[in-house]
Every structure is written in C-alpha cells, then in structure tokens.
Amino acid sequence: MKNSFDVLIDRRGTSCLKYDFGMERKGRDDLLPLWVADMDFRLPDEVIEDLQKRVSHGIFGYTDPKDDYYDALNRWFSKRHGYTVDRQWNIITPGVVYAISMAIRALTKEGDSILIQQPVYYPFASMVKLNNRNVVNNQLVFNKEAGRYEIDFDDLEKKIKEEKVKMVLFCSPHNPVGRVWTREEILRFADICKENDVYIFADEIHADFVYEGHKHISFMTLDDEYREKLIVGTSPSKTFNIAGLQIANIFVPNESVRDALKKENDAAGYSQCNAIGLTATTSVYTKGEQWLDELLRYLKGNVDYVRSFLQEKLPRVKLIEPEGTYLIWLDFSEIVKDHKELEKLIVDKAHLWLDPGIIFGRETALFERINIAAPRATIEKALEQLCAAVIGHK
Ligand SMILES: Cc1ncc(COP(=O)(O)O)c(C=O)c1O
Numbered sequence: 001m002k003n004s005f006d007v008l009i010d011r012r013g014t015s016c017l018k019y020d021f022g023m024e025r026k027g028r029d030d031l032l033p034l035w036v037a038d039m040d041f042r043l044p045d046e047v048i049e050d051l052q053k054r055v056s057h058g059i060f061g062y063t064d065p066k067d068d069y070y071d072a073l074n075r076w077f078s079k080r081h082g083y084t085v086d087r088q089w090n091i092i093t094p095g096v097v098y099a100i101s102m103a104i105r106a107l108t109k110e111g112d113s114i115l116i117q118q119p120v121y122y123p124f125a126s127m128v129k130l131n132n133r134n135v136v137n138n139q140l141v142f143n144k145e146a147g148r149y150e151i152d153f154d155d156l157e158k159k160i161k162e163e164k165v166k167m168v169l170f171c172s173p174h175n176p177v178g179r180v181w182t183r184e185e186i187l188r189f190a191d192i193c194k195e196n197d198v199y200i201f202a203d204e205i206h207a208d209f210v211y212e213g214h215k216h217i218s219f220m221t222l223d224d225e226y227r228e229k230l231i232v233g234t235s236p237s238k239t240f241n242i243a244g245l246q247i248a249n250i251f252v253p254n255e256s257v258r259d260a261l262k263k264e265n266d267a268a269g270y271s272q273c274n275a276i277g278l279t280a281t282t283s284v285y286t287k288g289e290q291w292l293d294e295l296l297r298y299l300k301g302n303v304d305y306v307r308s309f310l311q312e313k314l315p316r317v318k319l320i321e322p323e324g325t326y327l328i329w330l331d332f333s334e335i336v337k338d339h340k341e342l343e344k345l346i347v348d349k350a351h352l353w354l355d356p357g358i359i360f361g362r363e364t365a366l367f368e369r370i371n372i373a374a375p376r377a378t379i380e381k382a383l384e385q386l387c388a389a390v391i392g393h394k
Helices: 022-026 045-057 067-081 096-107 123-130 153-162 183-195 255-267 275-287 289-313 339-349 376-391
Strands: 090-093 113-116 134-137 141-143 148-150 165-171 199-203 230-234 248-251 318-320 327-331 367-371
Touching (some): 067 289, 090 255, 096 123, 096 230, 096 248, 113 123, 339 376
Parallel strands (some): 113 165
C-alpha cells in the first residue's frame, strides 16, 4: 500500500527556500535539493483543517497564547519527553537561532568565550561571531569502534577553564552527527558546566527525531541544581516542518536568567507571536502524534535504504549511523582529497544540493550532510545521481 509520505508534492513556486532558490544560492536551478532541514511532507489533515478554520476567520491581529496552547505543550512534552512546562518559564521567539542570539547578548559580553562542538549546525558559530564573542571549539571525536561521535570531556573541561568560557551551545540530538546523547553524557556535560559556572543553551529542536533503541534526555529532566543557568530551545518547526510559521518555545527555569532574556527580546522589538504559528503549534501538539510516529517509521525506512544502497553500490562512501534526526552525515574521504573536489562531485557531477561538511567546521571538509526527509523516490533518485557521479569520478 502506498504510504502518504511517498506522495511527491511539487514545492516549486511557493517561495520555498529548499526548492526555489537554486539560482540565487548556487547559480543554477538543475540541482536536486537535500540541504536545509526542511521536509517534503504534508501536515496531517486534522492540522490543516485547524489552520483553514483559523484562516477563514479572516482577521489576523496581535495574538498571545492562552490555556489551550499551554495544555497542548504540556501534553506533548510530558508524554514524549517526561517533563511539564511551567508557563512562566516559556519565552516565545520566532525561532531557536534567534533565541540563541538573544541568550548570547543577554548573558555574555562582547569578547567573552562561547563554546561549541564541531562539526555542528553552522549558525552556532555564526551567532557567536556576529555578536562579537569568541568561538571556542570542543571538537567531537569519532570513535571508530563504537561507530559514533563522542564528546572529548577532558578537552571540554580544559577549554572551559583556560578560555574562561561563559556559555556553551549544546546540540541535542546533534545535527549533523546524529547522536542522541545518553543520560551519562548529558550529566557529565552538565556537571562540568555547573562546576565552572557556565550557561548551557541546550538546542533540543531535533528532540522528536529519535530512532529505536535511543532516548532523548532533555536537560529539563535533570535535577533543580542543573537548572540555574539553563536555557532549553524547543520548537515544533522541525518536528512538523512549520519553520515558515515562526514559533519556538524557549524554556528558562531560573527567574533572573529569564528576565535577562526577556529584556533582550523586548529590546529587539519582538512582542507578540505569529497568529497562524500559534494555531499550528496548538494543533500539532494536540493532533500530530500519530502522524509523527508514522513519519519516524518512514524516516527509519529511508535510513535503511541509504545504508543498503551505499553498502551495495558505493561502499567507499561511509554512512555515520544516525541515532536521531533526519540529517545523515556521509564521509567521502576515500573518494576526494579536498572540499573543492567534493563540491564539484556533488554539484557539477551528481547535480545535488547538499550541505557541505566544511560549513560545519574545518575538520570535516570531506563530509556532506544529506537530508533524507523526503519521499523514498526522491532519495532513490538522489542516490542514483550520486552513484553515477562517484563511479565516473577519477
Ligand atoms: C540544531 C538546529 N537548531 C536550530 C535550527 C533552526 O531553528 P529555527 O528555524 O527555529 O531558528 C535548526 C534547523 O535546521 C537546527 O538544526
């Protein structure tokens, strides 16, 4: 039987960042895009009906969340992640990256050191730099035996102390290496930050994308003692692909940290949230669970497909097995010597638009990140194009 996630939907002509900006961003429009973290799937009908109902009301003035919004949030986070949200703790922002920038401004000063763990989602480094703070990198280390990236805790502790780090940006689950951090890792990380009086911004935007055998541990589930300098970024925008509706929920348990963040948010001139985003968030967190469970099974099928394809046809391209997220990290180091050769292979020969490893950090120039949240037919096409390019590559 055909799965609804198999349906190919033409997104061109909707001002879609993923599909409609090839010319502006890559100088050509013949590339199959699997770059930005944006899925090619339609929302469940129940949610679309809620949105249609809201749209047909016809008035879209200023809006703020009411009880139904917080009830929906609490149902979702308690059932899926084991914590409830005190509404006082929540700061709504247009996005998680925006909130990272606000937190950097509110809680650190120009010239302060902020730690990230590359390879990591590139706005982490750019938000630090654009706010005139100093990037300190605690490089993640690939453990060949375990087949996964791990945190170098000795280096983390050393850098925090030596560079007088004020804040860490922690990606959990991790984009792009696909790690779903264990409780032990989260606790060890949190302990080091606590001992050194460091703020943690835990970006948990990918929390809902976790594959069987793994469990997302939210910083919100740790004991009170770990919540003093904690900010947790969440959003339905990845889970339900509603980034265009611009809503993120940022949980800040400590009152003075929260006040500092709110003040920065006020200073930026942001007040009420997007009206359609409000309806969408309430709706997806109320009615989206079954859809998400089906989606997770579908994505797992896509990961399995990519793994078998590579093993069979492109064994020199190494898949870093994802524990979570729909972003797959591929190692091309047996095929190319530098990132320029890799870019030519991917763009000019395979006609694909992926996110090159170099943008996630200098050490991963021979990697590519591929977004597999698309109908299987799209993934098959992309891999066939990649295969033809690699086989023809000298
Ligand atoms: C780790 C991470 N954080 C944040 C974002 C973007 O979030 P927002 O659109 O809410 O700023 C992404 C999108 O890919 C992401 O992967």
